[in-house]
Amino acid sequence: MKLKAKYAIAICLLLSLLAIIATGCKSGNPNATTASGEQNSTPAPVSEEGALQTLKISWNKDIGNLNPHMYVPNQFFAQAMVYEGLVNYGEGGKIEPSLAESWNISEDGKRITFHLRHGVTFSDGSPFTAANVKRNFDAVLMNKKEHGWLELINQIDGAEAKDDYTFVLRLKHPYYPALQELTIIRPLRFLGDAGFPQDNNTAKGILKPIGTGPWVLSAYTKDQQAVFTRNERYWGDKPKLQKVIVKIIPDSESRVLAFQKGDLDMIYGTGLISLDEFAGLKASGRYSTSVSKPTATRVLVINTAGPITKDLKVRQALEQALDKKAISEHVFGGVERPAESLISDNFPNSGSGLAPYAYNMSKSSEGLEQAGWMKKAGSDYRTKDGKELTLELKYISADSVQKSLAEVVQGEFKKAGVNIKLMGLEEQSFWDDAFAGKFDLVIDETWGAPYDPHSYVSAMRSADHSSSSYAAQQGLPMKQQLDQQIGQIMISTDEQQRAALYKNVFATLQEQAVYIPISYEANIAVLQNKVNGFAFPPTQYELPLAGLEVAR
Amino acid sequence: MFGWLIRRVAASVFTLVAVTLAGFGIVRLMPGDPAEAYLRASHHSASLEAAAALRTEMGLDQPLAGQYLRWLSAALQGDFGTSFTSKQAIAEEIASYFPNTLQLALSSFVTAMVLGLTLGTVSFLHQGRTLDRAGKLFASFGAAIPGFLLGYVLLYLFSYRLNWFPMLGKGSAAHDVLPSLTLSAIYIGSLSRLFRASLLEQADQPYVRYARIRGVFGARLFAGHLLKPAILPMVTAAGLCLGSMLSGSIIVENVFAWPGIGKYFVAAVANRDYPVIQMCVLLFAAVYAGIGLIVDLLYCGLNPVIRWDEGGKKDEA
Numbered sequence: 001m002k003l004k005a006k007y008a009i010a011i012c013l014l015l016s017l018l019a020i021i022a023t024g025c026k027s028g029n030p031n032a033t034t035a036s037g038e039q040n041s042t043p044a045p046v047s048e049e050g051a052l053q054t055l056k057i058s059w060n061k062d063i064g065n066l067n068p069h070m071y072v073p074n075q076f077f078a079q080a081m082v083y084e085g086l087v088n089y090g091e092g093g094k095i096e097p098s099l100a101e102s103w104n105i106s107e108d109g110k111r112i113t114f115h116l117r118h119g120v121t122f123s124d125g126s127p128f129t130a131a132n133v134k135r136n137f138d139a140v141l142m143n144k145k146e147h148g149w150l151e152l153i154n155q156i157d158g159a160e161a162k163d164d165y166t167f168v169l170r171l172k173h174p175y176y177p178a179l180q181e182l183t184i185i186r187p188l189r190f191l192g193d194a195g196f197p198q199d200n201n202t203a204k205g206i207l208k209p210i211g212t213g214p215w216v217l218s219a220y221t222k223d224q225q226a227v228f229t230r231n232e233r234y235w236g237d238k239p240k241l242q243k244v245i246v247k248i249i250p251d252s253e254s255r256v257l258a259f260q261k262g263d264l265d266m267i268y269g270t271g272l273i274s275l276d277e278f279a280g281l282k283a284s285g286r287y288s289t290s291v292s293k294p295t296a297t298r299v300l301v302i303n304t305a306g307p308i309t310k311d312l313k314v315r316q317a318l319e320q321a322l323d324k325k326a327i328s329e330h331v332f333g334g335v336e337r338p339a340e341s342l343i344s345d346n347f348p349n350s351g352s353g354l355a356p357y358a359y360n361m362s363k364s365s366e367g368l369e370q371a372g373w374m375k376k377a378g379s380d381y382r383t384k385d386g387k388e389l390t391l392e393l394k395y396i397s398a399d400s401v402q403k404s405l406a407e408v409v410q411g412e413f414k415k416a417g418v419n420i421k422l423m424g425l426e427e428q429s430f431w432d433d434a435f436a437g438k439f440d441l442v443i444d445e446t447w448g449a450p451y452d453p454h455s456y457v458s459a460m461r462s463a464d465h466s467s468s469s470y471a472a473q474q475g476l477p478m479k480q481q482l483d484q485q486i487g488q489i490m491i492s493t494d495e496q497q498r499a500a501l502y503k504n505v506f507a508t509l510q511e512q513a514v515y516i517p518i519s520y521e522a523n524i525a526v527l528q529n530k531v532n533g534f535a536f537p538p539t540q541y542e543l544p545l546a547g548l549e550v551a552r
Numbered sequence: 553m554f555g556w557l558i559r560r561v562a563a564s565v566f567t568l569v570a571v572t573l574a575g576f577g578i579v580r581l582m583p584g585d586p587a588e589a590y591l592r593a594s595h596h597s598a599s600l601e602a603a604a605a606l607r608t609e610m611g612l613d614q615p616l617a618g619q620y621l622r623w624l625s626a627a628l629q630g631d632f633g634t635s636f637t638s639k640q641a642i643a644e645e646i647a648s649y650f651p652n653t654l655q656l657a658l659s660s661f662v663t664a665m666v667l668g669l670t671l672g673t674v675s676f677l678h679q680g681r682t683l684d685r686a687g688k689l690f691a692s693f694g695a696a697i698p699g700f701l702l703g704y705v706l707l708y709l710f711s712y713r714l715n716w717f718p719m720l721g722k723g724s725a726a727h728d729v730l731p732s733l734t735l736s737a738i739y740i741g742s743l744s745r746l747f748r749a750s751l752l753e754q755a756d757q758p759y760v761r762y763a764r765i766r767g768v769f770g771a772r773l774f775a776g777h778l779l780k781p782a783i784l785p786m787v788t789a790a791g792l793c794l795g796s797m798l799s800g801s802i803i804v805e806n807v808f809a810w811p812g813i814g815k816y817f818v819a820a821v822a823n824r825d826y827p828v829i830q831m832c833v834l835l836f837a838a839v840y841a842g843i844g845l846i847v848d849l850l851y852c853g854l855n856p857v858i859r860w861d862e863g864g865k866k867d868e869a
């Protein structure tokens with residue numbers, strides 16, 4: 001009895017003391033106790049949103065400030081919801097009309113005339129005209145250096161509004177990917193006049209995100225959520241959804257839990273959840289899941305100037321020593337299919353038809369022996385003149401997919417007697433080494449639609465820090481001719497000639513075994529059963545909102 | 553006492569300047585270049601020309617000493633610069649993230665203190681018996697379980713299964729509960745063990761034995777003779793606990809989609825966003841220095857036996 005009373009009083013005293021501390025702390029921070037934001041404090045998911053066609057999704061980063069002409073922290077998908085370009089990237093890389101209904105290219109390839117769609121208005125009601133197109137082009141051209149990575153920007157000689165609905169783009173040289181590059185989500189999309197700052201320099205910021213696209217940003221809390229409502233003035237087929245709520249959730253496990261709880265209607269994209277988590281959701285059988293066509297290619301890039309890998313026989317032997325089927329199953333759970341070529345054949349000018357290197361250990365071993373790398377009984381690895389066959393494979397250590405891929409590759413190559421030394425690097429250090437050619441092998445990827453193949457191939461010529469390709473190709477005896485061919489591709493106006501040149505380039509790269517295509521990256525989609533009308537869009541970075549519906 | 557305070561504040565300022573210098577130096581020793589990091593995050597390629605132009609724009613082509621002095625003098629005038637990545641004023645960004653961190657830190661701190669001291673008291677009163685052992689087990693568990701795992705377990709149980717609390721993000725008071733529990737878990741155990749040990753130590757002091765002889769027992773003994781001296785070492789521990797909570801927790805922020813400063817800081821390191829890193833380092837150092845100062849003042853208030861000699865050092869009389 002005595003003990004109990006002692007205990008109870010002690011606890012009471014302690015709690016009241018702490019309550020005083022607690023109220024003292026809380027008084028400086030009113031937000032801690034009062035509800036704020038749009039979320040319900042009661043966790044019941046039913047709300048007035050049920051009456052509207054609302055889709056709840058999540059993203060791992062804040063959407064950014066929705067500046068159509070700028071890059072990070074702007075997210076592609078959000079820019080694409082609000083802003084549109086002159087032309088669109090369609091299925092299989094076909095260029096389709098968007099804000100331009102049609103266009104003509106002059107015979108010398110240096111002048112493109114766009115006939116703009118009539119009756120298009122911005123979300124604020126102002127008309128979309130050629131003068132606005134010119135104003136947007138001028139704003140982008142004010143910051144040529146920032147945008148110069150896009151070759152079209154360097155090729156533009158002038159832009160003029162001929163009349164209200166005719167816009168002319170003059171180029172310095174014929175440049176065939178001009179239309180492809182106009183489909184890219186940034187920087188050549190159109191901001192309404194009321195969004196421009198006084199000096200027109202949109203790189204410094206915009207006043208309001210006003211676009212012609214199907215969605216309007218209606219509410220936004222940085223790093224928490226963004227709400228888009230349907231643009232009732234939209235010229236095209238209006239979405240069936242009325243509202244899209246994007247919640248910012250950085251962590252993939254948390255995203256999966258929120259989805260399973262019903263707080264999210266769809267998970268869509270690459271890298272938002274791990275492939276294991278995708279497999280788990282698929283296996284549960286409670287959701288509809290799908291995997292897109294290839295969006296880009298994961299490759300192992302071999303340094304043709306490396307001390308060991310400069311030998312073509314070694315590179316070809318490496319190509320034959322990888323069991324891509326096993327990698328696709330073990331590392332990617334079958335989501336990323338085994339890759340046969342550098343660019344998948346659902347892309348235009350992919351150089352399809354080249355015979356891939358088949359997985360063949362005995363041929364691989366033969367090749368290594370011809371190159372002088374012999375395996376002695378009792379040792380795991382081959383040697384030549386007393387030196388072991390050791391290659392350095394670099395990857396980004398924070399990327400869990402790359403890490404497991406690197407480990408599997410190490411195991412596979414060991415079977416061929418090749419010792420792979422793994423070096424996981426922090427991202428910036430990785431790129432420093434990749435651009436400087438300080439590697440034997442690196443894990444890299446192609447750039448996806450709409451950049452593949454032209455931008456990816458074009459960058460192979462340039463010492464600019466774009467991809468590991470430039471450094472990796474330095475040991476090729478025909479590097480100069482290869483670069484010339486790529487140069488010709490970019491200015492050729494004849495489609496057949498261009499296709500032939502592409503084929504040549506890809507054939508050379510294949511024969512020279514510069515890239516080991518590993519798997520085709522893909523977008524994944526997981527949807528609640530109440531969401532209907534899903535179809536993958538033709539490019540990697542847009543959301544598939546067009547046909548979606550949420551059943552009541 | 554007043555002289556001591558002035559000397560103490562001056563020392564804190566000196567520490568802060570030293571920290572800014574160290575922070576400035578260390579970020580520049582990291583491999584990778586902010587201009588290229590920005591360009592590569594923006595698009596697929598970083599042309600050498602664009603990177604050079606951007607480096608000039610970012611002021612990175614200037615001599616290091618000049619860069620540091622310019623940054624320091626601007627910071628002293630309240631201009632903390634612009635983020636390389638978002639191009640927004642850093643002061644504004646911190647003003648949007650830090651209150652969220654403050655909210656989470658304070659609710660976690662209160663949770664940790666309430667539960668830690670309560671558990672410590674219970675363990676003390678039941679020394680060597682089942683409840684004490686349970687407390688010890690709980691403390692080891694809290695210290696050993698990784699934050700992200702506990703976060704997932706709590707989310708799974710209390711939000712997904714039982715639906716008692718909302719899932720993620722910041723909003724109502726209910727949104728604070730699970731992240732606060734996760735963030736405080738690691739401290740609850742250590743605070744409770746520390747408080748238990750401190751109470752035991754005091755209970756063995758001659759004045760407590762004397763009080764018992766005088767017939768002081770139970771709550772009067774606890775509140776009048778034990779609590780105050782035993783709580784003294786807790787002040788330092790509480791200060792450290794609050795400091796580390798206020799510098800943001802990337803793990804809890806990630807798991808619970810909490811828009812705090814930890815994530816902002818880690819993203820800045822990944823993007824080599826020098827001005828943001830420098831500002832965060834300065835902020836965290838200021839938080840620790842400020843808390844250190846408050847802890848010292850509390851010591852002085854709580855225990856008049858501690859006095860300050862003329863040399864400005866704390867000294868037990």
